[in-house]
Every structure is written in structure tokens, then in C-alpha cells.
Amino acid sequence: MHDFAERVLSLLDRREVGYADVRVIESRDRTISTKNGKMGTAASDESLGLGVRVLVNGCWGFASTDDLSRDSLAAVAKRAVEIARASARAKKEDIVLADEPAANVNWISPCQIDPFSTSIEANLDLLLRADAEMRAVQGITLAEASLNFRRARQLFMSTEGSVIEQTRVITGVGIEAHCYADGDIQSRSYPNSFRGQYQLRGYELVGEMDIVGNARRIAEEAVALHKADQCPQGKRTLILDSSQLGLQIHESIGHPIELDRVLGMEANYAGTSFLTLDKLNNLKYGSEIVNVVADARLEHGPGLGTFAYDDEGVAAQCTDIIKDGQFRGYLTSRETAAMVGAKNSGVASLRSGGTMRAEGWNRIPMIRMTNISLLPGTWKLDDLIADTDDGIYMETNRSWSIDDRRYNFQFGCELGWEIKGGKKVRMLKNPSYSGITTEFWNSCDAICNKDHWTLWGTPNCGKGQPSQTMGTGHGAAPARFRNVNVGVAYGG
């Protein structure tokens, strides 16, 4: 890896190239899934490639290849420079990077059990046992279970002298039970929808999730949903479980705080943000108990947004996003931190927040969520429900949508419970809720404590052109919101 990166950097004419970095990535993936008692997917994937990013005459160029021969490396270095020269045709200002000290690091994410050391037989046996438990419940028409493992070793090397090697191991596990009957499909997932829970951990996560032990319960819930009443429509008190709250954070806090969106760089695709620069330190984002951080450090937890250094060589940091309800910070890069600092010194830090990440060797880094987490509150969940006279508790995401400036959102969940007099009194099907971001977060009046807090992994966050998929982390404990619009998705 070092030879490839050094060679590319050595081929660049430093009289023309103001800055360059090279990322070499070697990755390995395993996907095993089952469906209705049979193997669904059994696939292994390995990849090795290199991407080089250059600043020439104040403009970016990027090129990548998986051909690591000498000729190819020379060609890719040349191509990156040519592309940067072409970028200058529409230059307004030179790109400037916020200062960052060079680093020389070798970091490996903690992993107790290497998932690739586990046998396929053992993987399949686990999934098929969970599958059998789900299908043992009468009425289940489709049972699915999956395991996903990834190990990526990345070398980052820059003309500023950074040499950063990181190895990250990710494990994902999940099950889904579906029930079709009488023109209706109901589903339950565990530990989360859309292929389960993902963390920066080894196979030990799989054991902790105990998919076999939870399979029958979720299957029974999927069947029971058919007989449940429809979620009512109107303004209600809402309690969200931690996984749904994780996605709520992702969509209505994580994306709007991306400074590239704020500055218009995503206007054509992912959209912009209501969090214009004047809002920083000048917006009551949520109620006073709402505290949100962007924390990529390992001490925050083994999230999909945990690393030692981002993909432009900036150390992992914890940034206050919302402090006591007030909007305090953006997700930034070296380029955007410098832009904002230059425009309005004092509005934002001149140092990058360290959030630049790329899907792989063939993609350019961009601002991505790290672990965007709601810090825990003080409530026990049982006490919170007992304290709720009339409300709805919603579990596990089923659908999600938000406008391109991140104001109006609507979420659907797999299962709801009506709460009356401090007790769950009846199951509700097809629960949904909608709102405006800041109104919603300002209506938060209770957050559960750290015993209920989970760092969820969202492995499928899409952004950018060409599109990049990234894993993000979201820590959350169940929380209560007042006067929320529920049920409109099925409204007449």
C-alpha cells in the first residue's frame, strides 16, 4: 500500500500541485442471508484500489483506479491533474484548506471476534435457527435473516506528510418476519429494520443481539398487527423507541448540519439546509433537554461513524451540535471550515471538524455524519410511560421521508402502542407521524437515561454525485414529544 501511495505522490509535479492526498483501500466483505428456510445470498467480495485527490491552481481533481501497475499509477496521477485543470474553467475563487497538523498513525478498531474467522456453517446455522423460530409462528409468510461483515484497511498519505493507516471491522445482523393476509402486509424486524443493527465491532455483536431468542416474539407481533386497530389521526403525545429516534436524528439533525449542504454544494441532488449560517448560535433547535453531539471518537462508542482520522487526515473529534437546545455547530471539512472562517471569522471554527469520508477508493471524500447522537436524559422508560396519560409509543422504522431543506418530515413505524393512564393498552398498526424539524425537537419534554441508550448503525446513507453510501452512527434513548401530528400517512 505504502509503495503505491508514495509512487503516486512522487509522480505529481509539486510546482503545479498545491496539495494532494492518496487513499489506498483494501476491503473484504461477506454477506450471508436466508429466506424461508433456504439460503438467500452467499457472497464474498474483495477489493483493492487507489484514489488520488489534487489541488491544482486552486481547483480539485480526483481520479481512481484498481489497476496498480506502474503505468496505471502514472496515468491516474496525470488524469487527476488534467481534471483539476479542467475544473479551473469555472473557477471563482481558489480552494483553501484549513490548517491541519500532519499525523503518522496506525489504528485498528477494537474487535473481539474476527467475523471472518467464523465458519459459514456456523453463520448459516444461526440464521436458519432464527428463520425456523419465525416460521414456527402460524401466519408468517416470509422470514428473512442476514449477516454482513466488512473489514477495510485504508492508507491515507498526503503531501503535507500525513501517513495514516486505519483498519475498521463492521458487523451487521438482523431478522425480519412478514405476514401477508387478507390484502395486508405487516412486518416486524429485530434489532432494527433494513437488515438490523450495525456496529464497528466483530462477531461478538451477533451473540449479543440474540436473534434466535427474539425471533418468535417479532413473528408473533407481525401476526398480531393484522388484528390491531389502525393508528388514529390527530395531535398526540408521542414516545419513540431508540431505533426510530436514531433515524429521526439522522434525517432532521444529521443531514441539515452538513456544511456542504448549507453552502449549496448539494443543491442539485441531496438538497440544501434550513440551517443557514445566520442560524449558528442563534436558533433554538430543541427544548432545553436536547443535547446532540457529532462524535467520531472511540470513547463515544463503536459506531459506524467511529474512526481515528477522517478521509482527509483530520483527527476524530466531538463537536457540540445542539447544547441545551441551542444550535451550536456544523459538520465541516478543511475546505468548508476555511470558507466559513474566511467569510465570517468567529462564526465557525477554522479547523475542520473531521467529517470527510468516502465510500471507497473510487470516491472523493465528502462531509458525512459521524456519530450524531442525542445524549441521554434522566428517565426510566417504565416511568416515562407511567407518566404519560394519553399517547402513542412507536417502534422500529418502516418508512422515512423529509424535504430537501430538512423542514418537513414523515416517518412510519412497524408497530405502535396506545398509552392511556400510564399504561400500554392496545396495539396499533400502521403508525406514522409528521412534523417540522424545529417544532418537533422543541416539543421534546423527556429523554430516557443511559440504561436505555443505544448507538444504532445506519449502513445505507446516500449522498453525493456519483452517489456514495456511508454508514453513520446515532445514539439515542427513547424520548417523548408533545402535540405531534400522527396518522396523516393513512389519512383520508
Next chain:
Amino acid sequence: MIDPQRCQEIFAELLKYSQADETELLIGGGTHSLTRFANNTIHQNVAEEGYALSVRCVFGQRTARATTNRFDVESLKRVVAEASTLARQQQPDPELLSMPGPQQYEPVHRYFVATSQASADERAQGAVSAIRIAERNRQVAAGTLSTGEAMHALLNSRGLTAYYRGTNAEFSFTATAPSSTGWAKQSTPDLRDINPGELAEEACRIAARSAEPREIPPGRYVTILSPAAVLDLVGFMFCDFSGQALRDQRGFLTGRVGEKLFGENISITDDAYHALQTGAPFDGEGIPRQRLNLVEKGVVKELAYSRQSAKHAGVALTGHGFSLPNEMGEFPMNIVIAGSTHSIDEMIASTERGILVTRLWYIREVDPYKKILTGMTRDGTFLVENGKVQHGIRNFRFNESLVDLLNAVEMMSKPERSSGEESFPMVVPAMKVSSFHFTEATKF
């Protein structure tokens, strides 16, 4: 780009190391370059080249796949060994079919040198010409111009050989005015078909026309949907036009095939050979793609099948399977929706009160059987009254059933190749529907 001869050489080498009863090789990849602009300047400019080879081994009734992007001999040995190990550890699948033998394919020509050879300078020039138009309109440009070439080959030990190459070019443009936005997009295999200036002018006109958007109450409205909006909506239903989905009872067609589910004026085909379509004439198992009448005069007629799902259903092969092994089976991806001859202007002129939608965004499925979708309008939403576009309006959230939507189509334009964000490009018309349920308004 990897040519057919090189594919054969790789496969011959691969077979030396395979002890499997049957062996299949997929090779895919190519080049893709994209120039991205925002704030009237190019801010990202990238190029990539990459290929992957994927090996599937079969031992008895067991199969699995391993993939690598390394083509040296040691990597070929390793990927075969990995696929073999994975396959041997599977449980037998009694429904696994032997690989297909040689097939005949209808030729398609979707490779254009003007696209594959486009330079960074050409893309930058296209971007600059569009940016200048935004600047002349005192608006701000954001968008992309991309070009690329891709190949896809499938070979197996029973003698099947399939090879496809094609090019793709895409231009997408968002114009931002002080209080509004507009958008236009086009994708085609031939870069020469794209006129960035025309598309930029269109987006700027939409932005200007929707200035100072006013809030109107949500509710059910007569609605005119652009082709891009139509494709982003209907794209959510085609994964259910699948024999495997029917077997899994996972989609909205469970128990409905043969029913008149949509309006009499709705006819939909899957046609990989349509002049405006792209992609290979074979599926993930190397089976030739067949034309399908998915919907005829509102009746759900035919589904897509893989070899395995076709055998289970007792029907002929359609050539729509994904590469094995997989969970989804198959679905149609060369959609052509029959339209009519009405222009969007005629739709507007015929509307007493309604909404005109340029683009939809962040569409997600709320209910899998009722096929309720939610999403937002964006980049140019208008109130139409008395046959004329009156003014821009604040964007709406919608919750609408696709089944209801396709029973409410009153007018359609001539179908065109269109690109959106939520689904693959299709050949679709604009539609005027008698009712579309907007449930909330947002802040802009």
C-alpha cells in the same frame, strides 16, 4: 475496456482452478467521469476506472459467489477457492437449476464513442455553458455532467457466452433564484443528444416562474406530473412485477395478477429493445430478455421471471433474473409506459384548478400492499387555475396510493426517456390525474 477476447482468456484461466461441477464468471466495470458544479463553479471533478470479476461455483445443489477486482493469477485462484468454500458449506437447494447453455441474443447498439471518449475539458465546457446561462438569469447553477462506458460479460462452463458494452451520459441542472428553484435532467447513451444550454434554460425558466411561492392548503388536487415525477412514483411498483415477489407474498400484486387493477388507459411493457432503452439484452443468468406486457388496458398481465421462479410458476423464461444467488429473484427494468398525444400545455389549458409538479423527492413506501407512497415536491411546484399557470406554491408532502393514481389518469403526453432520482430511467409520459393527495405543506 475489457473486450470479449480478454473475457474468454480470463475464463479459460479460471477454469483451470475450479473443481466445481459448474462454474460461472461475471465480469463488469468500466469508466465513469463526472463534473459537478454548484454556486456557479466546478467544485468536484472526478474520474474512476474499475472492473470486478465474480465467480459462482456449483457443487451438486450448492452454490455461492465470490468477487474480486484483482485479475492476477493468484487472485483468480483465490476467488475460485473462496467461491468453492462458500458453496460447499451451503445447505443443498433442491430448486437450484443447472446453468444454462449457449443462447442467442438480439443485437443492441448502445455504445457511442462521443460519450466514451469525452474529455474532462468537454465536460467542463458543458458545465460552463450552463453556468453562464444561470448567471445571465441572475440565478445560481448546481448540477452534474457525467460520461462513462461500461461492459458486462457472463460466461459459464456449459458454453454460454454473453457480452455487452454501452455508454451513458447524463446532465442534471438545478437553478436557484432568490426564492425558488428549477430543475431539468436528461440521460442518454449518446452525449451528442444532450444540450446543456437548453436544459439550463428550462431550469432557469422554471425557477423564475415559481418565484415568491405562496402557501396554499394541502388537500386533493387535480395534478399534472412531469415524466420525471411519473417515473419516480411508478418505479416503486415494478419490483412487485416478479414471480418471486408473488411467491414470497411480499408485494402488492399478491392475489391480483389478471385483475383490472388500473385504468383502461394504462398499458405498460418491459422492452429491453426499445429505441430509447439502455442495458444488456440478457439477464443475470445469461437468458435473453423477452418483451413483457406487464399491464394491458389496466389489467396486470405478465410478470418477470428468473429461471427458478419461472420453473416454479410453470411459465416460459422471460430473461429477467438477477445474478445468483440472490433473494429478490427478478424484476423488470426496461419500462415503457404507453402514453397519448397531449402536451403538458394542453393539460394545463384543460385544468380549472390544479397543481403542476416538476420534480418529486425522497419518495418512500408507506404501505406495501395499498402501495401508498409518501414524498415531497421540489424545484418548481405551481398552482394552475382557469387553464393557466398562476404562480409558484410552497412545496407539498404527499401520501398517495399508486393503485389509485393509475386509476385517475385523465391525460397523457407522448412517452419520452426520462430520468429522476428515485428510480432507473424509463420511457414514460407526463400525466394529468384527477386526484393527488397532498397532505402537508413545508416552509418553502
